Amino acid sequence: MHRREALKSLAILTGGAVLVPSCNFEKEDILAAYQNLNVTESMCKLLAQIADTIIPPGNIQGAGDLAVQDFILVMVNDCVQADQQGMFTKGLQGFDNFSKEEAGSKFSKLEPADKEKVVAQGLSISEEDADAGKKTILEFLRITKRFTIQGYMMSEYIMTQVKPYHLIPGEYNGAVLINSISNPKING
Amino acid sequence: MANFNIDATAERTFQAIVIGSGLSGSWAAKELCEHGVKTLVIERGRDVKHLHDYPTTNMLPYEFEHRGQLTNQIKEENPVVSRCYAFREDAMHFFVKDKEHPYVQDKPFDWIRGYQVGGKSLLWARQVQRWSDFDFEGPARDGFAVDWPIRYKEIAPWYSHVEKFAGVSGNKDGLANLPDGEFLPGFELNIVEKYFQEQLKKHYGDTRHMILARCAHITGNLEYYQQQGRAKCQSRNLCHRGCPFGGYFSANASTLPWAEKTGNMTLRTHAVVHSIIYDEAKGKATGVRIVDANTKQMEEYFADVIFVNAAALNTNLILLNSTSSRFPNGLGNDSGLLGKYVAFHNYRAGISAEYEGHSEYTTSGGRPTSGYFPRFRNLYKQETDFLRGYAAGFTASRSNYADQSGIGMPLKEELLNPSKYSNWNIGSHMMGETIPKETNFVALSKEEKDAWGIPLLKVNVEYDDNDEKMIKDYQQQMTEMFEKAGFTNIRVRDDKRAPGLDIHEMGGVRMGKDPKTSLLNKDHQLHACPNVYVTDGACMTSTSTQNPSLTYMAFAARAAHHAMKNQKWGKV
Structure with missing residues (x-):
């Protein structure tokens, strides 16, 4: 986290947000912590809502409660190939337009059920038939879903309070009858 | 001075x-x-x-910023060591980074240090x-x-x-080519690994063995x-x-x-x-x-x-x-x-497969070792058109996983209560003897x-025809054994890795x-x-x-x- 911490300290020193020049049509400032992505604060909020639609809140907290969007941005910024980073940013930028086309409104204005429909529709875009814009939405959602699941399941909350992770997994048993395993159902 | x-x-x-x-x-x-x-x-x-100096030893998965993965920047700066399976976010600090200690690759050689x-x-x-x-x-x-x-x-x-x-x-296996030693109790082979042992016995008599690999762990x-x-x-x-x-x-x-x-x-x-x-x-x-x-x-x-x-x-x-x-x-x-006369181990080839049997069983807990094939090729006499032979690792495992096709509450419920089991996944990799030249x-x-005024090392090491033949033989022999054991979806690979990545120079x-x-x-x-x-x-x-x-x-x-x-x- 050194880079991000450094940027934060710099922000404090300069008395405000650290800005990098934006090279797209967004008027909003680009978040400097993700230097490989052109992501603004409102895009980050939109991403949180998409993640929260993929894994919604309930008895157990959802992706939004756990701020999984931060993890998604870290992973896409640091670990994903450049062409995929481009698709991700474009897809996120274009997602509200896609939402308007599919459901007649910006994503944030939709009811949860409609949000789910929009995301489901995006994920069911045909790889063969769709135009470039639609394919970008598909790729963006695939990346987002993958890291939403990873960030959610590998979060401190899930790994300590819901499905505790054990550094010591116990002695090996090489023949466990599956129907002898009784895991209490976790009600999401 | x-x-x-x-x-x-x-x-x-x-x-x-x-x-x-x-x-x-x-x-x-x-x-x-x-x-x-x-x-x-x-x-x-x-x-x-x-x-004192194991900073990551008790870190939990969520404490790693990238959950163990390498970043693009690290991979770009360290193409050699990034190819090592153990060079991950949790152990990177124990490896030499490419730029810190350069060497000259007259031929491709992944020197892991x-x-x-x-x-x-x-x-x-x-x-x-x-x-x-x-x-x-x-x-x-x-x-x-x-x-x-x-x-x-x-x-x-x-x-x-x-x-x-x-x-x-380890176990005392009584094999002439892999002498027994001073062993603490062995870990367990799982039900499918034991099944494969029986299959080897049935089809190859006493000429091929797959045993529990001996490992330097206190038990x-x-x-x-x-x-x-x-x-x-x-x-x-x-x-x-x-x-x-x-x-x-x-x-x-x-x-x-x-x-x-x-x-x-x-x-x-x-x-x-x-x-x-x-x-x-x-x-x-x-x-x-x-x-x-x-x-x-x-x-x-x-x-x-x-x-x-x-x-x-x-x-x-x-x-x-x-x-x-x-x-x-x-x-x-x-x-x-x-x-x-520098030589190494040929790790280029591997094989994977699935097994649909024993579907009512799985495993639990952890095990720091796997199965091991001692060399059976050219053991008692020369029998192929290449010299020497190979040992191999062997593992069977299966996982309980979630169907991730949906979104929303159905996806969340499935992630928290994964309902699927994979087939048993079977894997092996070769460890071939190379001939010093x-x-x-x-x-x-x-x-x-x-930086310390010491000449850089030039490494000039490559595979030869004997290695190529051995790769083919490993793939053929393992395929044959896997087929006889009823494994399906058998896939052989040759990852073409450079010498050195075996870390057995x-x-x-x-x-x-x-x-x-x-x-x-x-x-x-x-x-x-x-x-x-x-x-x-x-x-x-x-x-x-x-x-x-x-x-x-x-x-x-x-x-x-x-x-x-x-x-x-x-x-x-």
Whole structure:
């Protein structure tokens, strides 16, 4: 986290947000912590809502409660190939337009059920038939879903309070009858 | 040297110097110190103290920013080490980064290194299979390299010696080509691995075996290991981070603290060895020149006996750089063969498959080892159009996973209560013996030096036709065995990896009977400078198919005792 911490300290020193020049049509400032992505604060909020639609809140907290969007941005910024980073940013930028086309409104204005429909529709875009814009939405959602699941399941909350992770997994048993395993159902 | 005086010389004089604090060097140090020899251990990197310097050992998955994954930046800056399976977010700090320590790849070679106290003993895969005379007699029988000057019976007691102290878990399998040792209780093969054992028996009688791989983990005799401050392996499978239990053998957890406890060991870290000092008048080596890694000042240390355990290729580098008028081409290099006949293990091929049977079973808990195929090819006689053969790993596993097709609450419920089981996934990888050749060699760069003024190592090592044939044979034979066992979706691979990524590089300072065709004698002494011993991978005459570390440990202990019995020791 050194880079991000450094940027934060710099922000404090300069008395405000650290800005990098934006090279797209967004008027909003680009978040400097993700230097490989052109992501603004409102895009980050939109991403949180998409993640929260993929894994919604309930008895157990959802992706939004756990701020999984931060993890998604870290992973896409640091670990994903450049062409995929481009698709991700474009897809996120274009997602509200896609939402308007599919459901007649910006994503944030939709009811949860409609949000789910929009995301489901995006994920069911045909790889063969769709135009470039639609394919970008598909790729963006695939990346987002993958890291939403990873960030959610590998979060401190899930790994300590819901499905505790054990550094010591116990002695090996090489023949466990599956129907002898009784895991209490976790009600999401 | 400026400010050089008698007192400084006395302070810098020991009975023995061990170059390298890793797996083999720490064994030499442990044996020497335990028997009262004042020993200086020289390490080029930083200290890594057991328990204190394992920063990630108890970190939970969510505490890693990228959940273990490497970032693009790290991969771009470190193309070589990033190819190593263990170079991940949790253990990166124990590996040499590409730019810090450059070398010259005359041919592609992935040189994986760990420059710190303990070396790669923190990072190894902990597999410890003994050699047998099927291995030691290989070169003589098949007409390559030179005959090993030793046989199994000479090394067997030293295998026992190191197995007992290091802690080796395994089963007594009664196989002629993979001798049994001093074993702590073995881990368990799972139901499908046992099924495969039965299938081998059914189709191949007693000619092919798949056994539980012996590994350097403590599984019993716990009071004995308490003396080392080590405890039972907890099957965490987080070994590369350093183990807070000392459950597996590392120099840091075992041999080095043991040596230190005697009061006879001095550890000099941040000391890059430049060369070994040869005294023409005395006709022997008298010490070691180091360059302080931080100040870059040269210093000299003196001793009666010197052990070179810098890890295979760096041991070559040090000897090649140790020139004098007696040895203009490197210490002990009268034969001109120093740096030549480097070999490795061929890990290029693998196979995967699925098994639909035993679907009512799964496994639980952790296990730090797997199954192992000892070599069956060309074992008793030559039977193929290539020399030697291969060992192989073998694993069956299955996972409980979530169907991730949906979104919303159905997806969340499924993630929290995964309903799916994969088929049993079957996997194996080859470990092929390669034939040492004069054309596979390392040498010093004439132009380029590192930041400490030491010539860069040029590596010139490649596969040959024998290796290519062996890859095909492994793929064919494993496919046949997998088909007979009823496995499906069988896929063979050849990942075309460069030599080196096996991290089993060996040779260059080989043992042999004749000083004209080898560098070291049967007791690991340089023929031409017998107070210098080499007991790491550099000494290997041939490679066999077993993971070599156990053999280095046994060699180091044996050579240390040879030195204590046969060398002239001064007082300190």
